Amino acid sequence: MPTPRPAPGSYLRSPIGLGRAAVALLGLVIAVDLFAVYADLVLYDVTGDLLDGASAGAAAGRLDDANSLNTVAGGIQSGALIACAVVYLCWFVRVRANAGVFAPDTQSMKPGWAIGGWFVPFVNLWYPRRITRDIWDASSPLGARRSYLLVNAWWTLWLLSLVGDRVGSAQSTDADTVDGTHAGAYALMISDALDIAAAALAITLVLRLTRMQHAKALAGPGIPAGA
Template structure:
C-alpha cells in the first residue's frame, strides 16, 4: 500500500454525487414526458402522412405540436441544470483522482469541464477522463471493468446522433412528413437518453463509493467533507 501523501487532501464527493443523482433523475422524468410527446406527435403525423384530414385531426395536430414544443423547452432547462450539477461532481472526482494517482491522469484538470464542450473532442474526451478517474479510484493494484462506463457513453452518443438526425429534418418541420421524421428520431434520442441517464446514475454512485472507500483506506490522507 502506498504511503501517506504529504500536504495533500481529498474532498468527499458524496454530497455532490447525491445532487448529481437527483438531477439525473429529474432528466429521466422530463425525458419520459418528452417520450409521451414524441409518441403523440409520431402518431398524429403518421395519420396525416396516411391521408387523414378534417378539423378534428388538425386541431389534435396543433395541440400535439405545442405539447412537443413544451417538452423540448422543459428538457433543455432540466439538462442545463443537470449539466451544472454533474460537472461540479465530475470536477471533484477528477481532483481526487489526481491525489490518488497523478500519473494516471493524462490531461490537465480543466479538461474535466472544457472537454465536454469542444466540438468533436467532446465525443471521446469525457469518456477518456472518466476512465482515468475510474482506474485511479479503484483499489490499489487492481483494475475494474470499464463495461459500465463504455455502455453509458455508447448510449449517450447514440442519443446525440439520433437528435442530430432529427435536426436534419427540422427544415420540413411544418409538413406532415417532416414532423413524422422529427418525431421518430426524437423518440429514439429520448429513449436512449433515458437509458444513458440511468447508467450515468450508476456511474456516479459506483465512482463516488470507490473514491470514498479508497480515501478511508489511504493512511495519511485527510478526507474533507
C-alpha cells in the same frame, strides 16, 4: 522509481453530496425525457393518421395540440438538462481532483479538461470518456480487476442520443411536409429513449465512483484528507 506525489495543495474532498445531487437531477432528466417520449409519440401518431389518409380538417386540432405539447416538452428538457449539467460537472471536477490525489500518475489529462473537455468541439467526442476512465483507475481498490464496461456503455448511449437529437431536430425544423414531421418525431422519440438509458447508466456511474472514492479515502493510509 519514486511514486508520483499529488500536486502541492491537493487534498481529498468528499464527493457524496454532489453525487447525490447529480443522481437526483439525472432522475429528473429521466422523468422529463419520459414526458418528451410521450409528446413525440402523440405527434408521431397524429402525423401517421394524416399519412394514412385522415382528414386534414379533423386532425388539425390534434396536430396543433401535439406541436404545443412538443414545444412544452422541449422547454422543460432544456431546463432540466442545464441544471443537471451544472451539478454533474461540479461532481465531475470533484472526483477528478480526488483522482489526482489518489493516483496522479494515472491522470493523462490536465485538471482543466474535466470541464473544457465537454465543450471543445471534436475533442468532446472522447475526452470526457478518457478522463472518466482515468478517474475510474485512480478510484479502484488496489489490485482490483478493472472493467470499463459501464463507462463505455454510458458514453456510447450518450453519443447516440446526441446524434438522434441532431437528426430529429433538423428534420422537425426543416420539415415542410407531414412526412418530414412524422420522421422527425420518430427520430426524437428514439433520441429521448437513448437519453433515458444513458441517464440511467450515468446514475450508476456516479454512484459507483462516489462509493469507490469514499471507500478508498477511508481505507487508504497516507492519503491527505481535507474537508
